[in-house]
Amino acid sequence: MATGKADLRREAGQRTRDGLLAxxxxxxxxxxxxxxxxxxxxxxxxANVAAVSYHFGSLKALCDTAIxxxxxxxxxxxxxALGFLSSGVTLEELAAAFxxxxxxxxxxxxxxxxxxxxxxxxxxxxxxxxxxxxxxxxRARQDALRVLTVALPEVDEQELxxxxxxxxxxxxxxxxAPIGVELAAESAERIERLLVPVLAGAFRGAPSRG
Amino acid sequence: MATGKADLRREAGQRTRDGLLAxxxxxxxxxxxxxxxxxxxxxxxxANVAAVSYHFGSLKALCDTAIxxxxxxxxxxxxxALGFLSSGVTLEELAAAFxxxxxxxxxxxxxxxxxxxxxxxxxxxxxxxxxxxxxxxxRARQDALRVLTVALPEVDEQELxxxxxxxxxxxxxxxxAPIGVELAAESAERIERLLVPVLAGAFRGAPSRG
DNA sequence: AATGAAGTCAAACGGCTGCTTGAGTTCACG
DNA sequence: CGTGAACTCAAGCAGCCGTTTGACTTCATT
Numbered sequence: 001m002a003t004g005k006a007d008l009r010r011e012a013g014q015r016t017r018d019g020l021l022a023x024x025x026x027x028x029x030x031x032x033x034x035x036x037x038x039x040x041x042x043x044x045x046x047a048n049v050a051a052v053s054y055h056f057g058s059l060k061a062l063c064d065t066a067i068x069x070x071x072x073x074x075x076x077x078x079x080x081a082l083g084f085l086s087s088g089v090t091l092e093e094l095a096a097a098f099x100x101x102x103x104x105x106x107x108x109x110x111x112x113x114x115x116x117x118x119x120x121x122x123x124x125x126x127x128x129x130x131x132x133x134x135x136x137x138x139r140a141r142q143d144a145l146r147v148l149t150v151a152l153p154e155v156d157e158q159e160l161x162x163x164x165x166x167x168x169x170x171x172x173x174x175x176x177a178p179i180g181v182e183l184a185a186e187s188a189e190r191i192e193r194l195l196v197p198v199l200a201g202a203f204r205g206a207p208s209r210g
Numbered sequence: 211m212a213t214g215k216a217d218l219r220r221e222a223g224q225r226t227r228d229g230l231l232a233x234x235x236x237x238x239x240x241x242x243x244x245x246x247x248x249x250x251x252x253x254x255x256x257a258n259v260a261a262v263s264y265h266f267g268s269l270k271a272l273c274d275t276a277i278x279x280x281x282x283x284x285x286x287x288x289x290x291a292l293g294f295l296s297s298g299v300t301l302e303e304l305a306a307a308f309x310x311x312x313x314x315x316x317x318x319x320x321x322x323x324x325x326x327x328x329x330x331x332x333x334x335x336x337x338x339x340x341x342x343x344x345x346x347x348x349r350a351r352q353d354a355l356r357v358l359t360v361a362l363p364e365v366d367e368q369e370l371x372x373x374x375x376x377x378x379x380x381x382x383x384x385x386x387a388p389i390g391v392e393l394a395a396e397s398a399e400r401i402e403r404l405l406v407p408v409l410a411g412a413f414r415g416a417p418s419r420g
Numbered sequence: 421a422a423t424g425a426a427g428t429c430a431a432a433c434g435g436c437t438g439c440t441t442g443a444g445t446t447c448a449c450g
Numbered sequence: 451c452g453t454g455a456a457c458t459c460a461a462g463c464a465g466c467c468g469t470t471t472g473a474c475t476t477c478a479t480t
Contacts, residue, residue: 035244
């Protein structure tokens with residue numbers, strides 16, 4: 001037997017798979033699913049066009065796989081960031097936790113940033129088969145809402161849901177629009193210092209005419 | 211001479227042009243510039259494929275024209291909404307004026323909404339030739355900033371620029387993402403009542419730890 | 421050395437793309 | 451009525467698209 005020994009053939013196949021996924025993620029982050037070309041991916045990954053059919057079945061399946069990986073990485077980071085919060089936290093701490101995955105991705109760049117941008121694009125043009133991750137989405141949403149309802153008991157829950165979606169949308173926009181490349185040049189501390197007051201203010205809302 | 215009489219041929223041509231522009235705007239709003247098909251546009255407009263080359267020169271020129279029309283309509287609405295504001299206005303009034311074009315478009319639907327969505331998409335993937343409208347963009351930005359600096363004299367101007375971009379990005383996201391179709395079902399009053407506190411809060415920011 | 425599974429690759433396929441062509445229609449003019 | 455400009459249209463063009471094919475290499479196993 002050779003369980004402890006590497007099968008070089010299978011390793012090469014795994015490398016091709018990973019390369020295709022990485023190239024696809026990068027291109028998805030840059031331009032989205034439309035206009036994405038099979039040959040563009042394979043050239044960027046240094047692979048043959050047939051490798052996509054062989055390893056993933058089709059271009060669409062490759063994109064779906066890359067998107068699902070990105071969504072899973074993003075949701076795990078979001079849930080982890082919010083999970084640390086207790087119920088008695090300030091709005092600023094909530095805002096900081098809410099923004100942490102994006103701030104970290106902007107500061108880190110590379111694949112982390114590509115994951116973020118891809119997730120943001122998916123938020124605008126959702127694929128049909130994201131039912132599998134709907135539970136995680138719901139969990140991340142509930143985590144934020146739970147802390148928010150304690151911090152702002154006087155605000156209607158439906159409005160808090162809306163504000164959470166506004167905040168998430170704002171982050172998605174910032175990472176996707178050209179302003180994202182400006183932000184990516186800043187340090188994580190500076191991004192957080194700019195962002196947290198805006199997010200916290202959006203959560204709190206304006207005092208009604210006071 | 212026949213200056214007072216209609217040339218039916220030219221009228222038909224104008225109708226074809228307008229139909230192509232309307233169909234292009236609608237499809238741009240739905241799916242963006244990538245993946246947009248010449249035959250899809252012409253079928254939707256009830257025109258022949260050659261009409262695009264004849265009237266606009268190319269598919270890209272047609273898209274550019276449709277986008278430029280949309281940008282101009284949006285910027286005019288934005289500048290007009292902000293132009294009414296005096297310097298001594300409250301943050302809520304500023305937020306309401308800031309959101310008015312989008313709220314109106316969501317309530318009106320149809321072409322107004324398509325204009326909004328197209329502008330938002332252009333904000334993510336900007337075409338190269340929008341230099342012609344850069345002046346209008348700058349003017350809309352300055353209008354908002356002018357009122358903001360008076361309303362929030364204690365905040366650094368660079369931060370106010372950032373908050374303005376955050377607010378604009380949030381509106382763009384709301385009109386573009388699936389939540390936009392939910393909002394479009396609501397009345398203008400309800401949308402505004404939800405939106406203004408969030409925008410005003412984002413402008414004001416959160417009190418620094420206090 | 422022989423075998424067969426795993427992976428790679430150039431070439432080709434039908435189909436769709438944007439765009440052009442040339443004939444045809446409509447209509448205001450002289 | 452004849453002429454020419456404005457416009458429409460079916461058909462066709464070259465080129466890129468995603469996918470498939472079959473020969474080929476590589477390598478663990480026997």
